[in-house]
Amino acid sequence: MRVALPEHLVAHAREFAEECAQGRRTPAEPRDAATVVLMRPGAAGLDVYLLHRQTSMAFAGGMCVFPGGGVDPRDFDREVAWSGPAAEVWAEQLQTSEEMARALVCAAVRETFEESGVLLAGPSADEVVADTTGDDWEADRRALEVKELSFTAFLDRRGLVLRTDLLGAWAAWCTPEFEPRRFRTWFFVAALPPGQRTRDVSSESSSVTWMSALGACDAVDAHELGMMPPTYVTCLEVGQYADPDTVLVAAAGRDLTMFTPAVQDDGRSATMSVPDRAVPLLEMRRG
Numbered sequence: 001m002r003v004a005l006p007e008h009l010v011a012h013a014r015e016f017a018e019e020c021a022q023g024r025r026t027p028a029e030p031r032d033a034a035t036v037v038l039m040r041p042g043a044a045g046l047d048v049y050l051l052h053r054q055t056s057m058a059f060a061g062g063m064c065v066f067p068g069g070g071v072d073p074r075d076f077d078r079e080v081a082w083s084g085p086a087a088e089v090w091a092e093q094l095q096t097s098e099e100m101a102r103a104l105v106c107a108a109v110r111e112t113f114e115e116s117g118v119l120l121a122g123p124s125a126d127e128v129v130a131d132t133t134g135d136d137w138e139a140d141r142r143a144l145e146v147k148e149l150s151f152t153a154f155l156d157r158r159g160l161v162l163r164t165d166l167l168g169a170w171a172a173w174c175t176p177e178f179e180p181r182r183f184r185t186w187f188f189v190a191a192l193p194p195g196q197r198t199r200d201v202s203s204e205s206s207s208v209t210w211m212s213a214l215g216a217c218d219a220v221d222a223h224e225l226g227m228m229p230p231t232y233v234t235c236l237e238v239g240q241y242a243d244p245d246t247v248l249v250a251a252a253g254r255d256l257t258m259f260t261p262a263v264q265d266d267g268r269s270a271t272m273s274v275p276d277r278a279v280p281l282l283e284m285r286r287g
Contacts, residue, residue: 012178013176028180028181029182030184031183031184032103032104032183033069033070033071034068034104034108034186035066035067036066036067036111036167036187036188037049037066037187038112039189040191042210045212046213046241046242046243046244047213048238049192049198049208049210050066050208050209050211050216051115051207052209064225064231067118068107068111068112068185069107069111069114070183071100072151074150075102076102076103078102079152080102081155081162082161082162082164083122083161083162083164084163085165087105090102090164094169094256095172105164105167106162109162109163109164110144113144114145116199116208117199118198119132119193120162120167121155121161121162121163122160122161122163123159124161128166129160130193130195131195131196133199138201140154140158166191168190168247168254169256170188171230171233171259172186173230173258173260173261174258176260176261176272177260178263189244189247189251190248198210213239214236216235217232233274233275233278233281236278236282261273
């Protein structure tokens with residue numbers, strides 16, 4: 001199944017295809033990234049945490065996204081305090097190397113803290129931090145954001161371990177070839193830890209919100225919100241579950257083969273493919 005592209009993207013995709021055929025352009029090399037679908041129970045079903053990116057941002061400007069970002073070289077640090085499934089277990093599920101799996105998990109937790117104030121870590125393998133709203137936490141969050149502090153040093157300083165067991169791996173998407181900035185992004189899911197609160201702290205967003213996952217899809221369909229296909233499909237998928245716990249259980253059996261949407265253009269219209277698993281949900285939604 002395929003979804004229609006906006007006219008400006010159709011024109012961009014056609015121009016890119018023509019220039020590639022003439023040997024004047026090649027697809028940009030994707031950067032590795034991680035994003036986290038932060039969840040909590042809601043009045044109208046499962047809620048997800050969304051950031052509305054600044055319209056000035058070069059990538060996905062004006063779009064609603066989950067917390068996340070690119071892998072930092074220091075995310076590969078083997079000395080990071082670690083609790084939960086080992087890196088080799090994550091590597092098998094994420095379909096990548098042990099080194100990259102470790103970096104992706106660290107990036108997922110680090111970026112979530114940087115962009116929401118939520119920290120998936122605790123003083124032991126059985127505990128999770130209860131509150132990260134103090135000025136001292138904000139100082140550390142800011143130091144991480146501007147790369148003055150490494151994630152490993154941050155955890156060591158506070159005597160914390162990374163709670164990798166609080167994450168589930170959900171999907172893997174690569175930006176289409178015609179985009180000038182591309183990412184190989186692994187999508188994780190996590191429940192909002194008890195006692196913690198999200199905060200509007202990301203310098204890359206103009207606003208943040210908790211919204212029902214399916215309600216977010218409704219808003220996109222009504223042209224009230226903008227979302228890239230991976231975010232929309234993920235909201236649609238997790239919205240089928242009653243609560244965060246059932247999403248995390250479902251994550252254990254997910255296929256994380258990297259999916260790159262492909263453009264199909266017959267000269268009159270252009271569409272973009274979606275993973276086969278999303279087809280029934282999209283067809284049901286469209287009646």
